[in-house]
Amino acid sequence: MAAQTALSTESTTTGSVTPVDLGPAVALSCRECGHRVPLGPVFACEECFGPLEIAYDFGVHSAADTEELRKRIEAGPANIWRYAPLLPVPANVAEKPNINPGWTKLVQADNLARELGVDAGKLFVKDDSGNPTHSFKDRVVAQAIEAARAFDFTTLSCSSTGNLAGAVGAAAARAGFRSCVFIPHDLEQGKVVMAAVYGGELIGIEGNYDDVNRFCSELIGDPAGEGWGFVNVNLRPYYAEGSKTLAYEICEQLGWRLPDQLVVPIASGSQLTKIDKGLQELIKLGLVEDRPYKIFGAQAEGCSPVSVAYKAGHDVVRPQKPNTIAKSLAIGNPADGPYVLDIARRTGGAVEDVNDEQVVDAIRLLARTEGIFAETAGGVTVGVAKKLIENGLLDPTLTTVVLNTGDGLKTLDAVADVGLTATIRPSLESFREAGLG
Amino acid sequence: MAAQTALSTESTTTGSVTPVDLGPAVALSCRECGHRVPLGPVFACEECFGPLEIAYDFGVHSAADTEELRKRIEAGPANIWRYAPLLPVPANVAEKPNINPGWTKLVQADNLARELGVDAGKLFVKDDSGNPTHSFKDRVVAQAIEAARAFDFTTLSCSSTGNLAGAVGAAAARAGFRSCVFIPHDLEQGKVVMAAVYGGELIGIEGNYDDVNRFCSELIGDPAGEGWGFVNVNLRPYYAEGSKTLAYEICEQLGWRLPDQLVVPIASGSQLTKIDKGLQELIKLGLVEDRPYKIFGAQAEGCSPVSVAYKAGHDVVRPQKPNTIAKSLAIGNPADGPYVLDIARRTGGAVEDVNDEQVVDAIRLLARTEGIFAETAGGVTVGVAKKLIENGLLDPTLTTVVLNTGDGLKTLDAVADVGLTATIRPSLESFREAGLG
Known part of the structure; x- marks a missing residue:
């Protein structure tokens, strides 16, 4: 996990202070002290450093509203966007390019x-x-993509040792974002392939996963990280809702x-x-x-x-x-x-x-x-x-x-220790000898 | 592919001559000469050795029938069984244990x-x-499972070098069949794991894929193969419909x-x-x-x-x-x-x-x-x-x-040749030196 550090509103992009359309999401609210701030790419409370969460107005006030919501969900697509009325995403999310996870x-x-x-x-x-x-990571990355669109980010990033790297790479490719993912430089070749095949930038960091995370936190505070959405750091409140x-x-x-x-x-x-x-x-x-x-x-x-x-x-x-x-x-x-x-x-x-x-x-x-x-x-x-x-x-x-x-x-x-029950010659005799017939 | 050899009706199980419930499937029909035989675990025409295919009676005779069918499909499950009225499977197929592929x-x-x-x-x-x-193999194996149930087979089998072995292993496990899959003995370890993890028998054959196939054809004609459904051989007409x-x-x-x-x-x-x-x-x-x-x-x-x-x-x-x-x-x-x-x-x-x-x-x-x-x-x-x-x-x-x-x-x-874009130290300086900032 990246360290939970507060970002002052000054250090965030201008997208954080202009109103954004993320459907029923109306604000960010501190899980610890309840302090509310406008929707933006921030993840820790400026008052108490507690984690920020999405606050919603679902607009459901009666049994009739509930029934309408249920029908709307049931008529929705066979993916997570059937629940768009309950997520921090615009109402037309299903029309945008996304890898559309869910309904597993x-x-x-x-x-x-x-x-x-x-x-x-x-x-x-x-x-x-x-x-x-x-993996379930597709669910959370799909939310982060919509937040990244809302905040005008152009690059999607994360630190990862596996599932998340692939999920970010795939979703970014389809949604038209640049992606730049950071991993420990000595990961197994198979995991590197799974993350790199989507064509984004994949940067090996000389160090372990903690070093990778520390570096990502540095990058968020640096001008070089301007326009970058780190799905599990500055987009975390949105991401997590998936x-x-x-x-x-x-x-x-x-x-x-x-x-x-x-x-x-x-x-x-x-x-x-x-x-x-x-x-x-x-x-x-x-x-x-x-x-x-x-x-x-x-x-x-x-x-x-x-x-x-x-x-x-x-x-x-x-x-x-x-x-x-x-x-x-x-x-x-x-x-x-x-x-x-x-x-x-x-x-x-x-x-x-x-x-x-x-x-x-x-x-x-x-x-x-x-x-x-x-x-x-x-x-x-x-x-x-x-x-x-x-x-x-x-x-x-x-x-x-x-x-x-x-x-x-x-x-x-x-x-890796599961394997062949038996090895035989291609003949019925051999089959019987092995006690299989 | 296994050689297309005819099986006389005498050599098949008794299931082939008693009527079976496979929904709209009514007979097997030779693709070459049109000769019809009852539904059974046979795959080649006894007259001309041509491949046998499923003949159907869909019971659709009017525009109203078509509309009813369309509605029934649209109200069906989010898997291949929404099309059960068009497949060689019983009407209640969706209630049976199956890995339920499709609707991808x-x-x-x-x-x-x-x-x-x-x-x-x-x-x-x-x-x-x-x-x-x-892989798409889940679609075809799902049909073979239903045919195997209809013909009272207790073991599911196939020759395979990859996707099919896993599909048969998984489907057999869930549906409660014994499985016994034949592969060349020198397959890559990864493929062996993918096929073996479902707990069925996995037999390595000393030889290449052709040797494996030849052996399977021998086994079908032998008493040792009694009660065995080879999904892509004696169940092939059903399997292929997937x-x-x-x-x-x-x-x-x-x-x-x-x-x-x-x-x-x-x-x-x-x-x-x-x-x-x-x-x-x-x-x-x-x-x-x-x-x-x-x-x-x-x-x-x-x-x-x-x-x-x-x-x-x-x-x-x-x-x-x-x-x-x-x-x-x-x-x-x-x-x-x-x-x-x-x-x-x-x-x-x-x-x-x-x-x-x-x-x-x-x-x-x-x-x-x-x-x-x-x-x-x-x-x-x-x-x-x-x-x-x-x-x-x-x-x-x-x-x-x-x-x-x-x-x-x-x-x-x-x-395997895709890989890291760059390797850097965990510092902003190194990030900039690599031309990434």
């Missing part, structure tokens, strides 16, 4: 349920590997019903907090019945600062040095960690972690039961769901949604 | 159009990388309109012939207006038997030994080659090929213009589209759909 499958996972001891028909996997660049669409889709796909339990991965913690925000919005808007739900956070043991804090009963999160195969979750100092702790405790959920071996077992379990090949992050959520059931913390009789946020093709190394 | 994006590719000199709003990419295992859904989706996504021109890759040629079949069905059913369309076939120069035959004016296809990076298209003796030649000539299309360098250029072109990272097969179709425009064979003022049938993540090696 909610898979009723009866085979997995049987293995985990969950009641039939109660377990679902929200499979975000179906997004255009095969995760709300996971909550919207899950509820709509369940027939406008809240799930009882959700198992969500934790990297920065932003996704989990925005899923909670999305569920709360649906309740307030009257689109779903107001009843309790529990949110469970999932981490890898090798990077489990939030899980450790949860179990110790702490309100603050002590940073860790990550060491896990679940690299897309490996943020040792998660910015939204404390909010995640709040949500897990408030909803009656929990935060749990699994070790790398359990991650791999869970990837293979999901693949052989449901035909879904998940990234390591999906191994973390499925593995944690299994552990929570064994612990008695997750109720196997209730409707449960487990998130898979990425694609196994991106983390092939994690399961 | 038809991307209006205005950036690519600009680069290729096509009129704005006229060029579309049908992007099948969005399928569950990220490609019709590409035609259906393209037309529905264009607003129930035929495209003027399609650029389709050729491996066995089956996909191209079934797209044509699907378009003809939509015309006959009254779902689209009856007007001309042109189908263009695309091959890689290193495996271009159909393109060579087309250009030489031949009706037969002389086999080649493949040598191209477009491995998913590398079938040197394409079973449906002659039918492809017929269709290209009848519709006023053509068959063209591009070399490996042009394939790579086209992959990069599509990625940097539309944010779509295509498999080598997508590089072939985009590269051929570019060449056909330069040749004057493809009209840049007409609505054109180019197919991308797979995902770039599966053929990373093809673009």
Whole structure:
């Protein structure tokens, strides 16, 4: 995570003070002190340095308004823009060039349920590997693109070690932005290819991911960074809202019903907090019945600062040095960690972690039961769901949604030990000798 | 391709003679001599050895029937099962466990159009990388699964060098079949992982792909193969119908309109012939207006038997030994080659090929213009589209759909030379020195 530093309004582009059309978004509001500022490319409160969030006016004041909204959503496109009335994007967003992520499958996972001891028909996997660049990052980058248009940015940027680089590269290419992505210079060749193929600039930084982040923060404050939208820094308030669409889709796909339990991965913690925000919005808007739900956070043991804090009963999160195969979750100092702790405790959920071996077992379990090949992050959520059931913390009789946020093709190394069952000569004799006939 | 050999009715399972419920499918009919046999796990005519195809009764006899069908489709799920009334599957197919491919994006590719000199709003990419295992093979395997259920098969099998192995493994896992897939024993480790992760049996055959195929044909005729459905051999007539859904989706996504021109890759040629079949069905059913369309076939120069035959004016296809990076298209003796030649000539299309360098250029072109990272097969179709425009064979003022049938993540090696734009130290000075600021 980039450090949360305040930008004074003077240092931002002029776009931040002129009114912009981002649909129902009306202002930025500090999550800590409630201070409001106009919509602009800022991410930290000028009063208290707290994180800024989007404040909305959805214009829904009656049951008739709710019904109209529901119909409008259901008649919308099969992507996140069906929820444009609830996102910081202009109403005509679907007409603009965008890679149009979302509306991924909610898979009723009866085979997995049987293995985990969950009641039939109660377990679902929200499979975000179906997004255009095969991770949930497409959802958040799509929002950042619209904010970048609104603020007249011409270059899209980010620091990344994988999924985000590809998502930014692809979205920028299609939307007509220059992109310039910063990564540690010694990333695996496969990840470099996935990020570079979209033709944007890909800059290797001599150093580790923290060095990359520090450099990006410097660049934002420098004239050289003028006109640059860093999707996960100065566009973060907009970007982060993309995760709300996971909550919207899950509820709509369940027939406008809240799930009882959700198992969500934790990297920065932003996704989990925005899923909670999305569920709360649906309740307030009257689109779903107001009843309790529990949110469970999932981490890898090798990077489990939030899980450790949860179990110790702490309100603050002590940073860790990550060491896990679940690299897309490996943020040792998660910015939204404390909010995640709040949500897990408030909803009656929990935060749990699994070790790398359990991650791999869970990837293979999901693949052989449901035909879904998940990234390591999906191994973390499925593995944690299994552990929570064994612990008695997750109720196997209730409707449960487990998130898979990425694609196994991106983390092939994690399961590199799977292989051939047998090698035979091309003859029936050899087939029988191998005990296969 | 497996050799087309006839199976006598005696040698097939009893499922072939008892009536089965495969929706509108009523019989198998020989493409060459028209001889009809009951639905069963057979693929070649007992009279003339010609390929068997599904014969349907769609029950559409009036404009009112057409309108009802259109409404039923539009109200259907966001996957291929919206077209269940036109496929060899039972009416309740959507309720069965299946990986539910299809309804992938038809991307209006205005950036690519600009680069290729096509009129704005006229060029579309049908992007099948969005399928569950990220290739169009999920469409065909989904049909084979339903046929396997109908014929009481318990094991799903195939010979494969890549996409098909993963598609069969995933679909079998979810649908509750045993799977046993045969591949050359020396495949790249990445491809082995992608196929093995779903937990089915994966057997390496000491030999090349032809040896694998020959062995599979032997196994079908042997008692050891009893109860085995080879998706692309004894279930081929059902399997192949899955490609019709590409035609259906393209037309529905264009607003129930035929495209003027399609650029389709050729491996066995089956996909191209079934797209044509699907378009003809939509015309006959009254779902689209009856007007001309042109189908263009695309091959890689290193495996271009159909393109060579087309250009030489031949009706037969002389086999080649493949040598191209477009491995998913590398079938040197394409079973449906002659039918492809017929269709290209009848519709006023053509068959063209591009070399490996042009394939790579086209992959990069599509990625940097539309944010779509295509498999080598997508590089072939985009590269051929570019060449056909330069040749004057493809009209840049007409609505054109180019197919991308797979995902770039599966053929990373093809673009392994893309990489970092620059490497810098984590400082603004270094950033400026590199000419980036």
